[in-house]
Amino acid sequence: MPQHGPPTPPLAAPPAPRTSLRPPQPQEPTVQPRRIVFLSRRDLGNPAAGGSELLVDRLADGLTALGHEVTLLCGGPTARRNYRVVSAGGDLGHFLRARRTFEKHIGGCDLLVEVCNGLPYLTPLWHRGPSLCLVNHVHTELWGMRFPGPAAGLGRRLEHWALSAAQRDNLLVAVSPSTANALGALGVDRERIRVVHNGVESPQALTARSPEPLFLAVGRLVEYKRIDLLLRLWERVRPVTGGRLVIVGDGPERRRLEAMAGPGVVFKGYVSEVEKHELLCASWLLLHPSAVEGWGLVVTEAATRGTPSVGFDVPGLRDSVEDGVTGVLARGESSFAAAWCALALSAERRTAMGRAAMRQAERYRWSGTVSAFRAVAAEAVGAAVPQQQPKTPGPVPAGAVALR
Structure with a gap:
């Protein structure tokens, strides 16, 4: 249901460790966003889910355990989680319905996290308020593997514009230095890139190695x-x-x-x-x-x-x-x-x-991933300037359609 009334007070918290491409800056007390919305293509329960969906699930679950009110807005099918999941339609159709579903069923948030994995949601064109862009990898070479020439070219241009121009006022979270370097090669200001590594679960007791190859x-x-x-x-x-x-x-x-x-x-x-x-x-x-x-x-x-x-x-x-x-x-x-x-x-x-x-x-655990991401979320909220109108990041590439 839509949420009305004054914004929910944010969570106060001490600064947490973060990984950045720039030298550490003097830190001030941070204010944590209470209501966080992840906008992603799939829920972890989708048969096509992979590493990106696992990362979003671990972040959402970890943030929920720390007291945040987390919602995942995605395409179906979905499953029950410890956090709220809202379906905006089918796997591809939900890209067109994301804005309307957000306005109708969520209403607002303290931080919107757009998970940019190929096709963008272009949230800077329609969302007011603090935002983050979470990037697993840039699909430059992959468009040509999945689509014929003209479609692949359009996909590349749209993705590159969305990451470099549309997100120019937001922080971008990369999952590795390789992804951070790819974003920098697109023209993203490296001062706006933060690296938050994936984690893993602590494994249960090891079982036997195969005696045969x-x-x-x-x-x-x-x-x-x-x-x-x-x-x-x-x-x-x-x-x-x-x-x-x-x-x-x-x-x-x-x-x-x-x-x-x-x-x-x-x-x-x-x-x-x-x-x-x-x-x-x-x-x-x-x-x-x-x-x-x-x-x-x-x-x-x-x-x-x-x-x-x-x-x-x-x-x-x-x-x-x-x-x-x-x-x-x-x-x-x-x-x-x-x-x-x-x-x-x-x-x-x-x-x-x-x-x-x-x-x-041993250096990579989901608890550390959640902690690092939470620090960047607080930074994004602290750096946001209230705006009365959506951002206007420049013209959309020729042949692309803005999601309005």
Whole structure:
């Protein structure tokens, strides 16, 4: 139901640690926003949910536990949460209905967090009040993988304009230095970028490592995750290592991938958290052939189980994998296959990297992520100047339609 009357008093709180691209500034007492709205494409219960949705859920749940009134406004389907969830329609149609649903069913907030993952909501054109923009990764190269030329070009222009021009008066939260650098390359003022890393849960007791070679890939089965490339490399690796390649996750690419899979490949689809934990513990290596990531959350999840990763030297994975220490970052397909074989054949190197990965992962917990994000939220509210009219960030790129 719409909320009326005077704004809810904000929460007073001492400053919390934050990660920024600029030197630390003298801190003053902060004022925390009480009512926070996340505007995101999906709820975590959506079959297409991934790392972005997990991050939003952990932030929303953590902030709720700290006394904030949190609402997630997203496309359906949705599930019950410890915080309020409001559906604005279907997966794509909700982009057009977001403003009307916000006004009708939410009414107002102390802070609006727009989760910008490709298609923007253009909230600076219609929302009055403090805002943040949360960015997992910039989709520059990915538009061409998902859409034909003209549509991909339009998508790139709209996303770049939305991040650099439409959000020019707001702070932007990046999940990794790679994402922060990509935003800077678009022209975003680096003084407005804050880095808040993903966290992980503290794992339950470790279960047994597989005595036979077991390699694991986890993620949505979509183009940019490049599981097809992994399947091709498996044909070169399997004669050397033997064993099984287990693929966890689902998505639009699954049928095509299953058709091209050779011997020793097992598609698990979605698995429970318990089974995922057991697979991460049992695996000799986590394989992550993605073309780009914001962070690569599953890399840190594997690290908490002492499992090193092999990936490509791409944005996001450069931040979550310390090359040669907690895993290997390959520069090409042949070096990926070579690293895969070399680590599979050396239990000593795998063990050493796994221990280093586990030590590194101890720095990343969801409690720290929530604390860092909460500090940036307070900064955004403190820096906001009351405005009587929505911002006018300049002309929308040709061919794009403002969501009014």
